[in-house]
Amino acid sequence: MPLRKKGDGRAIHVSDFIVEQTGRLVLNEEQRNFNDNLPVNERLPTTDAREIIYPGKNYDGWWNMESLIAQIKKTIPIFERMYPNAVGEFFFDQSSAHGAYSPDELNSKEMNSSPGGKQRKMHPTTIPMDHPNPLLRGVPQLMVFPDDLPSDHPHYEHRGKPKGMKVVLEERGLMDHLIKANNGKLPPAECRFCKASRQKQEQLLREAQAAADGRGEPEGTNEDILQPGESITCCMRRFLTEQSDFKAEKPLIQLVIEAAGHKCFFLPKFHCELNPIEMYWGWTKFRLRAAADGTFPTAKRLVPEILDSCPTRTIRAFFRKTWRYMDAYQKGLNAKQAEYAVKKYRSHRAIGRNIMMTLEIMNNPA
Structure with missing residues (x-):
């Protein structure tokens, strides 16, 4: 019996955008028919913001900044067709790819x-x-x-x-x-102080990336280490x-989005609960694991099917949950308190006004 090859097998990379009102950022059947009847110079070349690649050696290559910029440039016209005269607010997490600047x-x-x-x-x-x-x-x-x-x-x-x-x-x-x-x-x-600060930042980024990849937990991040000295004339x-x-320099994706008349925001580091698309990925992976048989052809077929099967009402629930987390943090709650408040007010876009009183009673029972 031949030995199983080392490694995790073939990879499937998905990049997509979701919107609270309609779920995935894709034209519906009526909008697609309208688009097909437009003159060629006005017709959208693609009607779906999603990109799926199969990266690896001798395959599609790896997802990079150029891939993301190309996707954003095709996504913006789709958004503008779906929501005429609206200003889109694009949210991204704090990954090194999302925060990359232009080469110059x-x-x-x-x-x-x-x-x-x-x-x-x-x-x-x-x-x-x-x-x-x-x-x-x-x-x-x-x-x-x-x-x-x-x-x-x-x-x-x-x-x-x-x-x-x-x-x-x-x-x-x-x-x-x-x-x-x-x-x-x-x-x-x-100067040696700025150099030490810079090296420590790079070390913390490596540790955080290792944790994200499942290769270990980051050491306690000391924010004081990341702060430069008070004097700006040291070097x-x-x-x-x-x-x-x-x-005033901005990340490249922010420049592209703002040049098109829309807004770009970057979420705080290590706060995936503020990004509804992370819940969408989790929803998809849970169902993929239950249906997959361990072969790449099956996974390749299942991934788009499961992604498309997520109901709009579920995606709206993901957004409501992130709004509750944001509201909780704005009210001064810590992570544990915010988690409790988000669960208590699960059908709302914001947590109740009496949440602080409830937490006070929980922390100081009679």
Whole structure:
């Protein structure tokens, strides 16, 4: 008898959007017929927001940021067809994929102190209007040296290359301020405190990802460790990070959604109870496990069938539950209290006004 191959077998990846009013974001039969009768240039190329891929080596490849952006760009027209003149509010959890920025974002963590070297090219910017020197406010600034620098330019050898933090700060007239704040000394590119803070954040992210993958539990997260020092003049990187144009950068999916006239929100980390689609995934997986026979062809057939079978009233219940959790947290309840309140008011969109009195009686019985 041949040995069973190692591994978990073939994977099925599903990415979808749900809406409280109608459940899944997909045109109904009447809307599809209307779409089919439109001129070709007005017709939606796809009428379903859902994407299913079968990732793996020699298969569909892996779901990435490009895949998500393509899905969002096809989803927005579907939403606009279903809800004309409405503004969509898109919610995402705090995954590394959802929070990814554009390749040319302003990010001091990706910059060297000196020009050239291994650092990304960033998009042009404008010196912020809160700059201390009024004459520099609103002045355009390139983050990369032009290709046509004259031969006598001090950075001629760096033409077409990133400027680095020191040059960017000098062009903004901020390097003298930094030197003065550091007792007349050239500030470091990154001080040891900021470097330690950055390393700790990366460590905590790795631990959280390991926990999410079932490879262990994250250690107690100490929020104080994640907070940078009080001084913003400790190093070039910290000072540049605090500039308004750097702080105003947004994740790529947020830029795409807002450019289309809609809104994008990111839910707090480690709070899956605030995302109704997580309940939809759980509902689907429970039924898939009960019906599957362990073979990939069966799972491939069952997944879309089960996803489509979730009633709209059930999806609405998922949304009501998340609204109750949000309301509970807004009222100041902790996680345990919120869980109790959500169950007590399971048929409502918000928890009752008397919940605090009920919790007080429970915590202090006569």
